[in-house]
Amino acid sequence: MDYDLHAAVPSLEDQITSYLGENPPASRAELCEALGVSRTTLGRAITKLIDAHAVISLKGEEKTGAGRPSTLFTSARSCAYSLGIVISRASFAGVLLNRGGDVLIAQSIPASHPINYLEALDATGALLLERARTRGVITDYVHTIGVGLPVPMGSNVSHSPHSPYPSRESVTDIISRRWKGSILIDTTARLCALSEALWGAGQGYPSILYVRLSNGIGASLVVSYHLSGGDLGFTGELGHMRVPDVHTPCACGKEGCLETLASIPALCAQCDVSSLSELARKVSNRDSRTLSILEHAMDAVGACCANAALLINPRAIIVAGELPEAIPQVSDMLAHGLERELIPAMKWNIDVVRAELGPLAAAQAAAYAATTTASSIKKEHEGTR
The missing domain is CATH 3.30.420.40 (ATPase, nucleotide binding domain)
Known part of the structure; x- marks a missing residue:
């Protein structure tokens, strides 16, 4: 599935619900004047919104003058x-x-x-x-x-x-x-990448590599404000790139995948701990073996990100997931691994930033x-x- 991140032109239905959500109930005439549309055009849109139970008609409310009470419309906020x-x-x-x-x-x-x-x-x-x-x-x-x-x-x-x-x-x-x-x-x-691109750390970046480090490793690509799933929807399987000299079987059926080295369960197993909180505690205590294992794993993640960057040249890499939330240092470790694998003679100017949203x-x-x-x-x- 593909998503265009450029601000979409609001439909008339969007404009009506937005107006009614911010203002008191309004008549057809008031809506036509506020939105600059004809009564016929407004009527078609209002009918669609009423059928969708997004707008409610209120009958019997007279606002001014004599004659038959006008129908007012209001947003169905609780629907x-x-x-x-x-x-x-x-x-x-x-x-x-x-x-x-x-x-x-x-x-x-x-x-x-x-x-x-x-x-x-x-x-x-x-x-x-x-x-x-x-x-x-x-x-x-x-x-x-x-x-x-x-x-x-x-x-x-x-x-x-x-x-x-x-x-x-x-x-x-x-x-x-x-x-x-x-x-x-x-x-x-x-x-998750879509939320960051729309409302979070990715706002304003035309091209993004989103990397999620958790119990698995996932990624997503935004290129020229366009987030794409690829031909069959498989874009972003960063966790299943092979890492040199790693032969651990992966749940996907392959062996040597990045997830078998740098996911939370893999890191916990290598560091002889049973939870992410224990792993974070060892890092906080500057345990040399734990830090060495973590740096090696993040070097591998950085190298995989560099391979992606050589193809798509993102303006930013957003690092997300439970691992960077518990151990913020992994973002810097990843950035160092990334820098080592990019072409030295070229100025890449890639921001490595933490995700902001949950x-x-x-x-x-x-x-x-x-x-x-x-x-x-x-x-x-x-x-x-």
């Missing part, structure tokens, strides 16, 4: 329009947004281990539904749903009976048990992506009729 759920190896996060993009419900909980992805999706969806009912949020008219999973979710993933990855069909089935609407499925890393922002990006993608597909379809 959910889009849903975003992002599963990572550290947390399960979900949000519900109304048609204006306001967050109605936001929920993030620590991940259970081992993770069953389909159970995690179902549990997160159930939790959002329960919270929505408790707070009076209407969920019957959700139109778009964005889902992120920390595994390859391209259109050509092999899903044999022994595959560790859920199929797109199984994800759709689980989501559809509780929610109705068009469903977008993508990788967690790509949706899982809820990624879930919001999932909902945003599902809505904007559904809108663009609809426009393309209408343009061919």
